[in-house]
Amino acid sequence: PMLRVALMGLGSYAERVAKAMQQCKHAKVTALISGTPSKLDKWGATYGVPEESRYNYQNFDRIKDNPNVDAVYVITPNALHREHVIRAAKAGKHVICEKPLAISVQEGQDMLDACAAAGVQLLVGYRMRFEPNTLAVVKKRMAGEFGAIRFFQGQCGFVAGDPNQWRLDKALAGGGSLMDIGIYAINGARYMVGEEPIWVTAQETKTDPVKFREGVDETIQFQLGFPSGAIASCLSSYNIDFLDRYFLSGEKDFAEMQPSTGYGPIKGRTKAGDLKQPHVVHQTVQMDEMAQILLQNKKPLLPVDGKVGLQDLQIIEAIYRACETGERQTLQLRA
Numbered sequence: 001p002m003l004r005v006a007l008m009g010l011g012s013y014a015e016r017v018a019k020a021m022q023q024c025k026h027a028k029v030t031a032l033i034s035g036t037p038s039k040l041d042k043w044g045a046t047y048g049v050p051e052e053s054r055y056n057y058q059n060f061d062r063i064k065d066n067p068n069v070d071a072v073y074v075i076t077p078n079a080l081h082r083e084h085v086i087r088a089a090k091a092g093k094h095v096i097c098e099k100p101l102a103i104s105v106q107e108g109q110d111m112l113d114a115c116a117a118a119g120v121q122l123l124v125g126y127r128m129r130f131e132p133n134t135l136a137v138v139k140k141r142m143a144g145e146f147g148a149i150r151f152f153q154g155q156c157g158f159v160a161g162d163p164n165q166w167r168l169d170k171a172l173a174g175g176g177s178l179m180d181i182g183i184y185a186i187n188g189a190r191y192m193v194g195e196e197p198i199w200v201t202a203q204e205t206k207t208d209p210v211k212f213r214e215g216v217d218e219t220i221q222f223q224l225g226f227p228s229g230a231i232a233s234c235l236s237s238y239n240i241d242f243l244d245r246y247f248l249s250g251e252k253d254f255a256e257m258q259p260s261t262g263y264g265p266i267k268g269r270t271k272a273g274d275l276k277q278p279h280v281v282h283q284t285v286q287m288d289e290m291a292q293i294l295l296q297n298k299k300p301l302l303p304v305d306g307k308v309g310l311q312d313l314q315i316i317e318a319i320y321r322a323c324e325t326g327e328r329q330t331l332q333l334r335a
């Protein structure tokens with residue numbers, strides 16, 4: 001069976017997803033939601049979406065009555081995810097939501113609750129959780145080939161250009177680099193170490209308070225502690241370029257990945273040499289896998305359900321609190 005997907009928010013990432021989905025075997029675009037009529041016309045023609053399956057933000061609740069849609073993929077700015085996901089769930093559709101799931105734990109919990117109440121599934125667009133070289137390292141760790149994990153380093157950042165973009169507007173972004181790109185270091189720490197963090201410390205540096213206004217973090221360094229005693233040291237930045245690295249160290253082996261979360265090819269090595277999985281378009285694989293999760297109850301090696309996204313938000317809030325207070329924060333992730 002094919003997962004029939006409505007894309008919401010026809011911006012730059014949605015375009016990448018739409019193009020990638022043209023190669024999917026299990027998913028296809030069957031509806032569009034946008035506030036810009038000309039985009040609906042253009043995308044409708046390009047992706048073969050008929051007029052009756054094109055919606056705007058006022059009328060998309062009517063998607064409830066569209067039998068050609070199984071899931072809505074929300075790809076709007078972070079602060080809009082909550083409303084968009086809840087409306088899609090109330091329309092009886094499964095929801096795939098881009099990262100970060102929301103801009104606070106409270107919002108994320110509201111979204112999980114709404115999806116549960118509507119009896120629909122909620123997934124987060126964590127594409128790296130389907131990337132073959134990443135999974136090769138995770139499988140190696142699960143097989144015990146690294147021995148006990150002692151350390152993870154995740155460095156994620158780039159120089160945010162245009163000062164007027166929504167990513168630098170707290171009202172739409174919910175925060176700064178941590179919400180947008182540092183979340184990859186958080187997420188990576190969890191699946192690379194294979195445990196959930198129990199404490200966090202963090203420090204913020206701001207060199208440009210004009211570009212990075214109140215509530216929009218420029219650079220944050222944070223440290224995570226895990227039950228086994230493993231530790232992680234991470235860097236999230238909107239002002240440091242070429243930060244796209246993971247390093248995992250165990251008692252028997254290491255993995256080094258760079259690039260580690262970009263659109264690929266993902267490259268890396270362990271003691272045995274280079275990671276050798278073929279490059280795939282992340283969004284194609286993600287959507288084919290998500291189709292099987294939603295329609296056939298497939299269990300992925302690394303989960304991508306709403307709970308994972310909510311737990312990342314718990315860690316994000318703890319990091320912000322640690323920056324503000326200078327104090328170590330204890331964490332207990334929601335089950």
Ligand code: NAD
Binds near residue numbers: 013035099
């Ligand atoms: P973008 O600015 O290119 O696109 C956002 C879209 O939302 C635009 O088409 C815009 O018109 C629309 N929109 C609807 N209502 C809006 C409003 N009130 N204000 C502003 N825009 C509104 O941004 P993007 O880079 O496509 O990011 C969208 C989402 O996708 C974000 O949550 C982002 O974190 C996520 N994203 C994920 C990845 C990934 O690799 N998984 C990559 C990029 C972006």
